[in-house]
Amino acid sequence: MRRIIRNVRVMDPSDGFDAIADLAIVAGKIAIRGAVAEDFQADEILDGAGLVACPGLIESSLQAHTPGHGRDGDLASELQAAVAGGVTQVVLRPDTQPVADTPAVLQEQQLLAEKLALARVQVSAALTTGLRGQALSEMTALMDAGARVFSQAKQPVHSAALLRLALSYAADLGLPVMLHPEDPELAAHGVMNESGLSLRLGLPGRTAVAEQVGIQRDIAIAALSGCPLFFPHLSTGGAVAAVKAARKRGEAVRCGVSIHHLLLSEQDVGFFNVHAKLLPPLRSLAERNALRRAVADGDVTAISSDHSPWGVDRESMTFIQAPFGISGVEWLLPLTLRLVDDGLLGLMAALRLLSTGPAQALGLPLPSLQVGSVADLCLFDPEAVFTLNPASGASRGRNLPYAQWDLRGRVRYTLVEGRVVFRA
Amino acid sequence: MSLSTFRFGDGNPQYDAQGRLRHLLNTEGLREPEMLQILDTAESFLSIAQRSVKKTPTLRGKTIVNLFFENSTRTRSTFELAAKRLSADVLNIAVSTSSTSKGESLIDTVDNLMAMQVDGFVIRHPEAGAAHLIARHLGDSALVINAGDGQHAHPTQALLDVFTIRRLAGPIEDRVVAIVGDVLHSRVARSQIHALSILGCPEIRVIGPQTLVPKELSALGVHVYHDLQAGLRGVDVICALRLQKERMESHRLPSLDEFHRRFGLTPERLQWAQPDALVLHPGPMNRGVEIASEVADGHQAVILQQVAHGLAVRMAVLTLLAGAAGGGENHA
Known part of the structure; x- marks a missing residue:
């Protein structure tokens, strides 16, 4: 299959290329980036006028509930949502049912992903069996079964001693480890940020200090073995500062922030809005602004949607019972463009945080539109404004607090290895 | 370009779209005149309690459900008595808290009662926000009075x-x-x-x-x-x-x-x-x-x-909310 995209604004964070150009894709790879001759033979020519072409986005944390019971979505529905959002590569969260701590689970996920042929799927394996933090998982077997990263999903490892052993063992294998840094006893059973607001609502609070204590511990322990760490979802300026300080010391630590923590705050909980229930919780406006500054200053490597769909039967739960999470992968790009509109970032920097950034953090090959690169790309119309209707999404999850928001930026085509996996 | 940012969390479900008080979920956000109206109405009910015939026909033909997911003696019995003194029919339902987590959802419980054509709910629940959830679900179709939700409001x-x-x-x-x-x-x-x-x-x-x-x-x-x-x-x-x-x-x-x-x-x-x-x-x-x-x-x-005041205040709240729901003759 040969494809040409004509007159598109190519924005490639891998080398900073930003110009109106043509792209030719041959055998799943970028063959030409520049001017493509008129007589170049192609099976399809896409008109890129008014569109931006960038490397496909990478979602570093996607809960697909596969394996799982299917009520809250499955790999098919959630990968469909991903490609509709211009995402060409996802890392599956290991907190599935059962947990991704055996080769069989990883194989099932990969076989299914191959059959679906939508976004590229990287499987993560649980760092500890059952994510319980009591015993090391069979990391070599899991790596051989395809794991590209070890993860604790949203579970902190309670025992510092066990974390030390797990990170030392993982360091031998050279794969990065994703951690949820939080002191579990300080965090207790909090369901929202601990503050005057949680006191007002009578909801158990989760103190920001729990994250700061947790991340100091995790960073110090990782430094003992040099295990590369990635904290995909920090919620406090203090935690990002801890990562920055560790990087200054030369430690292999990176962090990401969910787009929700950059757009929303605890105020969005309002009167028990379950769609604003996140882990880590949405914090104060001051923390949100500290995170925004950190993103603008380049202290954050990746932005994620922390995609966590849940089905409509969870809508009738009280705030305390409702599960954590927002279903957002499909809207990751337009939500992130809000940061551009707010003057926080240039468009190129925003695209970097969604593509090359997560790849760096996860140790994946850097996505690129340079000649010879795998043709994973996203074409979007940066001027298309639409009003978000959660029911229009491909995801099974309708749980997002952005209903009726006006967003800018619509994905028109998503290509994975040169194949069009989504068009609108 | 200015794009709208609609924040769902802003909505206080105790008011309807026209800003009328339809449910009593918390004192937070009540307007002073509304609160004074409740207190003044309660004064008049206090004097009724001194009479030999203590009933008024205010809620005749209405059905109020006391839906309690938590133990209560004082609150439940004063609500029951308040509704009965207003001539309402009262249905008392005590649900053991354990059944909510595994069995029927809160909303389903309420919907089943709604199918019996009830007019209002007095709800107590161990979790903050439960009454808000029900009020948001019911909208204008029945009144909801929060009789205690977790550590949030009473x-x-x-x-x-x-x-x-x-x-x-x-x-x-x-x-x-x-x-x-x-x-x-x-x-x-x-x-x-x-x-x-x-x-x-x-x-x-x-x-x-x-x-x-x-x-x-x-x-x-x-x-x-x-x-x-x-x-x-x-x-x-x-x-x-x-x-x-x-x-x-x-x-x-x-x-x-x-x-x-x-x-x-x-x-x-x-x-x-x-x-x-x-x-x-x-x-x-x-x-x-x-x-x-x-x-x-x-x-x-x-x-x-x-x-004793609790009884009068609960009669006042029921009267004002039921009056608002029944066309607003008591709402002025």
Whole structure:
């Protein structure tokens, strides 16, 4: 299959290329980036006028509930949502049912992903069996079964001693480890940020200090073995500062922030809005602004949607019972463009945080539109404004607090290895 | 380009789209005239209670469901009596809390009752926000009164407390009120704070150990004290709170005796407040823990009047909400 995209604004964070150009894709790879001759033979020519072409986005944390019971979505529905959002590569969260701590689970996920042929799927394996933090998982077997990263999903490892052993063992294998840094006893059973607001609502609070204590511990322990760490979802300026300080010391630590923590705050909980229930919780406006500054200053490597769909039967739960999470992968790009509109970032920097950034953090090959690169790309119309209707999404999850928001930026085509996996 | 940012969390479901009060979920956000209307209506019901025929036909033909997911004697029975004195039919349903987590969802329970054509719900639930969830679900189709949701709100208790203060201690806008005890876990305290603020109380104090009275409470516009003597100085009204025994298990207190030693209300300590300061307690009391028997049974305590006032206030709330739902003849 040969494809040409004509007159598109190519924005490639891998080398900073930003110009109106043509792209030719041959055998799943970028063959030409520049001017493509008129007589170049192609099976399809896409008109890129008014569109931006960038490397496909990478979602570093996607809960697909596969394996799982299917009520809250499955790999098919959630990968469909991903490609509709211009995402060409996802890392599956290991907190599935059962947990991704055996080769069989990883194989099932990969076989299914191959059959679906939508976004590229990287499987993560649980760092500890059952994510319980009591015993090391069979990391070599899991790596051989395809794991590209070890993860604790949203579970902190309670025992510092066990974390030390797990990170030392993982360091031998050279794969990065994703951690949820939080002191579990300080965090207790909090369901929202601990503050005057949680006191007002009578909801158990989760103190920001729990994250700061947790991340100091995790960073110090990782430094003992040099295990590369990635904290995909920090919620406090203090935690990002801890990562920055560790990087200054030369430690292999990176962090990401969910787009929700950059757009929303605890105020969005309002009167028990379950769609604003996140882990880590949405914090104060001051923390949100500290995170925004950190993103603008380049202290954050990746932005994620922390995609966590849940089905409509969870809508009738009280705030305390409702599960954590927002279903957002499909809207990751337009939500992130809000940061551009707010003057926080240039468009190129925003695209970097969604593509090359997560790849760096996860140790994946850097996505690129340079000649010879795998043709994973996203074409979007940066001027298309639409009003978000959660029911229009491909995801099974309708749980997002952005209903009726006006967003800018619509994905028109998503290509994975040169194949069009989504068009609108 | 300016793009809209619609924040769902802003909506207070106790008002309908026209801004009319349709449910009573909390005292927070109530407008002062609405609160005064409830209190004034309660005054008239108080006098009805003195008559030999205590019933009025206000809610004839209406059905009110007392849906209680938590034990209650006082609140449930006063709501039942309030509805019956207004000539409503009353359905009492006590649901064991364990069944909600595995069986029927809260919304399904409510929908099943709605299929029986009921007109209103009085709901108590162990989780904050439960009444909001139901009110949001029902919208205008039935009224919802929050009779206590977790640690969040207990608006009718707060209303009967300000009613009591107004009747027995005089105008709230020049009374200093102290709330003593486990504010952190108290839905009563939260609703009291909002009610008092709305009625213009010039100074609201909360008093207790930091483990039960965190400094962040000042976000609610109250003065935080961790010393009883300092906190009671010059106070006109003291609202004691019930101390739950579970607080010992969660290590928020060393012991009940230790709490009494620091914060128990005794006749000697009452002297730190204004002479004849009023003492309120929402019940049930732990005698010898948050309140000494000499105080509970003393002339400054108005705990039994609170119960009588509770009946009148609940009749007023039912009347006003049912009147608003029935076309607004009582809403003016």
